[in-house]
Each structure stands twice: as C-alpha cells, then as structure tokens.
Amino acid sequence: MISEKMKPLVQNNSAIREMFEEGNRLAKIYGRENVYDFSLGNPNVPAPPEVDAAIRAILDEEESTFVHGYMSNSGYEDVRSAIAASLNERFGTAFHQDNILMTVGAASGMNVLFKTILNPGDEVIAFAPYFLEYGNYVRNYDGKLVVVPPDTETFQPNMEAFKERIGEKTKAVIINTPNNPTGVVYSDATLKKIAQILTEKQTELGTEIVLVSDEPYRELAYDGVEVPYVTKYYANTVVCYSYSKSLSLPGERIGYLVIPDALADSKTVFAAATIANRVLGCVNAPSLMQRVVMRCLGAKANVAAYDRNRNLLYTSLLEYGFTCIKPQGAFYLFLKSPEPDEKAFCAVCKKHNILVVPGSSFACPGYVRISYCVSYEQIERSLKAFKAVAEEYGL
Ligand code: PLP
Numbered sequence: 001m002i003s004e005k006m007k008p009l010v011q012n013n014s015a016i017r018e019m020f021e022e023g024n025r026l027a028k029i030y031g032r033e034n035v036y037d038f039s040l041g042n043p044n045v046p047a048p049p050e051v052d053a054a055i056r057a058i059l060d061e062e063e064s065t066f067v068h069g070y071m072s073n074s075g076y077e078d079v080r081s082a083i084a085a086s087l088n089e090r091f092g093t094a095f096h097q098d099n100i101l102m103t104v105g106a107a108s109g110m111n112v113l114f115k116t117i118l119n120p121g122d123e124v125i126a127f128a129p130y131f132l133e134y135g136n137y138v139r140n141y142d143g144k145l146v147v148v149p150p151d152t153e154t155f156q157p158n159m160e161a162f163k164e165r166i167g168e169k170t171k172a173v174i175i176n177t178p179n180n181p182t183g184v185v186y187s188d189a190t191l192k193k194i195a196q197i198l199t200e201k202q203t204e205l206g207t208e209i210v211l212v213s214d215e216p217y218r219e220l221a222y223d224g225v226e227v228p229y230v231t232k233y234y235a236n237t238v239v240c241y242s243y244s245k246s247l248s249l250p251g252e253r254i255g256y257l258v259i260p261d262a263l264a265d266s267k268t269v270f271a272a273a274t275i276a277n278r279v280l281g282c283v284n285a286p287s288l289m290q291r292v293v294m295r296c297l298g299a300k301a302n303v304a305a306y307d308r309n310r311n312l313l314y315t316s317l318l319e320y321g322f323t324c325i326k327p328q329g330a331f332y333l334f335l336k337s338p339e340p341d342e343k344a345f346c347a348v349c350k351k352h353n354i355l356v357v358p359g360s361s362f363a364c365p366g367y368v369r370i371s372y373c374v375s376y377e378q379i380e381r382s383l384k385a386f387k388a389v390a391e392e393y394g395l
Pocket of ligand 1: 041104105106107108131176180214216241242243244250254255
C-alpha cells in the first residue's frame with residue numbers, strides 16, 4: 001500500500017527516535033534515574049512564565065471565535081508586524097509584516113520554502129554534520145541534497161569543498177547556526193565568506209541561489225558570543241525561525257519564515273510560500289500560538305540553565321580523556337568517538353545506560369551527539385558512567 005517514496009523512510013526510521021524508545025525500555029528495567037538519555041533535543045527547561053500567562057490572558061481577553069479561527073494563510077497581520085518590529089529593533093533590519101510568514105515550526109517552514117522554490121532535480125547544499133531531516137525535506141519536492149564534507153578540526157564550513165559543489169543546479173544552501181549537532185556558531189567572517197562565494201557563483205552561473213538560515217537555536221548562545229543576522233550578509237537569504245527551543249515549545253509547532261524585500265522576486269516568493277503553506281495542508285500556523293508568541297517577544301530562554309549543563313559536561317568529559325570542541329551555542333556536544341566505529345562506541349555507552357546519537361545520523365561518522373537539554377541532576381548522575389566508559393577505553 002505505501003508509496004515507493006515512503007519505503008526508504010520506513011526502513012531507515014530515525015535513529016534518534018529509536019534511541020528515545022530504547023531509553024524508555026531501559027528506564028522500565030533500571031528505573032528512570034539510572035538511565036542517562038542524551039538522545040533527543042527536547043528541552044527540559046520549562047517555557048518562560050510569560051508563555052502560560054499569555055495563554056491565560058488571551059483566553060480571557062480575546063474573543064474565542066477569533067482566537068480559534070482561521071486567518072490569512074500567512075498568519076495574523078498584527079503578529080507578523082510585531083515580529084518584524086522586534087527583529088528590526090534587535091538586528092537593525094527593516095522588515096515589515098509582508099516579510100514574515102508564520103509557519104508550523106522550522107520543519108514546516110523549510111518544507112514550505114522548498115515547495116515554493118524547488119523544481120525536480122534542483123540541488124540544495126548542506127554542510128556536514130547536519131540535521132538529517134534536511135535530506136527528507138529536499139526529497140519531498142524531488143530535489144537533491146548535496147553534502148559538503150566536514151572540517152572536523154573546527155566544524156566550521158569547509159569553504160573550498162563548498163565552492164566545488166556549487167553548480168548550475170544549485171538552488172539553495174542551508175546553514176544552521178548555532179549548529180545541531182556541533183554547537184558551533186558561524187562568525188561574522190564565516191558568513192562574509194559564504195556570502196562572497198555565493199555572490200561570485202551567482203554572477204558566474206547567472207542563477208539565483210537562496211541561502212536558507214535554519215535558526216531554531218538563535219537565542220541559545222553562550223559566553224556572550226554574537227550570532228550575526230544572516231540577511232545582512234547576502235540579499236537572497238530566507239530565515240527559517242522556530243520557537244521550539246527558544247521558548248521550549250517544540251510540541252506547539254510555531255515558527256516563521258523571513259522573506260526579505262531584498263530576495264529576488266520577493267513578493268512572488270512570499271505569495272507562493274503562503275499558498276504552499278495552504279496546499280501542504282498546514283493552512284496556517286496554530287492560531288493560539290501565533291497570539292502567544294506576539295505577547296512573548298521579550299521573553300528570554302533560560303540560557304543559564306543550559307550553560308550550567310554545558311560547563312559541567314564539557315569539563316568532566318575532557319577530564320576523563322574524551323575529545324570535543326567546546327560548544328558555543330544550541331544544547332549539543334559533539335564528542336569524538338574513542339574508536340573509529342562510533343556505533344560500537346554508542347553500544348558501549350548503552351551498556352552503561354548512556355544513550356547518545358551516532359554521528360552518522362548527522363552525516364559525520366566517528367562522532368556522537370550528546371544532547372544536554374536534560375536536568376543538571378541527570379548530568380551529575382551520569383558522570384560516573386561516562387568515567388567508566390572512558391576507563392573501558394583506557395583514556
Ligand atoms: N532544524 C534543526 C537544526 C533542528 O535541530 C530542528 C529540531 O530539532 C528543526 C530544524 C525542527 O524544528 P521545529 O521543531 O521548529 O520544526
């Protein structure tokens with residue numbers, strides 16, 4: 001019964017999800033507190049208090065048929081206008097409501113965008129390691145994902161390999177900073193270089209190449225590191241934002257696309273993306289959540305809680321002899337596997353009730369992702385198990 005396109009998806013069902021289910025199985029045997037599940041990026045920090053307060057206030061103050069009703073397929077105008085104003089204040093941009101399209105999270109935002117711009121056979125470039133769903137989103141519209149191999153010294157983009165992969169079929173390039181799974185943040189210099197390469201290639205090839213900035217982790221950056229706003233570097237940029245991680249609302253499915261005036265054919269792209277939102281069946285982003293985020297534009301993620309986790313985990317793992325670069329953002333740590341086959345390393349970790357995700361799930365074998373959006377106590381309890389794993393490898 002199922003389609004040919006779905007068959008490989010069913011066969012390779014997400015390793016991360018499988019790991020999550022394995023965590024539940026182990027928890028039943030050993031007790032939840034003795035299983036150290038670092039597999040999913042599901043924030044354990046509760047949503048800021050402004051979120052619940054906004055939900056209550058909306059239900060009290062706004063009319064029920066309005067709050068729960070349909071609106072324009074691109075979202076409420078007052079919400080889009082407030083988001084544009086907030087971005088302008090924070091980043092010195094000049095957006096207006098018709099640059100903002102409300103989406104069902106970043107995942108849906110990217111699908112809307114690719115539905116809008118991809119023809120069959122068009123290529124989309126991603127830098128390994130990358131969020132593996134990108135390949136599925138691109139293939140949904142018969143596009144082809146082209147992967148730039150990682151620079152495992154820095155996990156910054158490998159610019160030479162990037163240049164070589166841009167061709168006539170290149171329609172888009174995805175960047176994700178702060179990055180899942182490495183925690184790396186792209187600097188001003190990195191973004192300038194990407195913009196320069198794309199600008200030169202557009203001129204050389206006579207094509208338009210869209211830079212897609214996937215930004216669910218924008219607000220999660222540490223040690224005062226700056227996360228530059230990408231539209232300032234390159235005109236053909238579309239930002240794909242999500243509140244899933246910044247406001248700890250992953251199940252509520254709310255985010256937006258920024259389609260700036262500077263993008264080629266901006267108005268047509270915006271109109272087409274609005275239709276894509278409808279015909280993909282989203283129709284519009286969740287109404288209540290649109291009204292909530294408008295009231296929470298000043299709310300801050302609890303970055304301090306993640307930072308505390310990051311510091312404990314990073315310093316402890318280094319002390320035990322493991323190798324990894326220090327994450328500057330997001331809530332992931334990308335650890336070098338002490339043996340070449342990182343899946344075998346994951347199996348050793350599992351023996352000690354530690355669940356981590358193999359790097360091959362991010363097109364970067366030889367590493368594992370540790371998701372530290374868990375309780376501080378879980379990290380504290382897990383340290384003896386990590387130490388035992390290090391000892392097993394003689395680190
Ligand atoms: N992009 C990256 C890099 C992610 O890590 C995730 C979720 O983990 C998403 C997109 C999807 O986010 P959303 O919940 O907004 O769909």
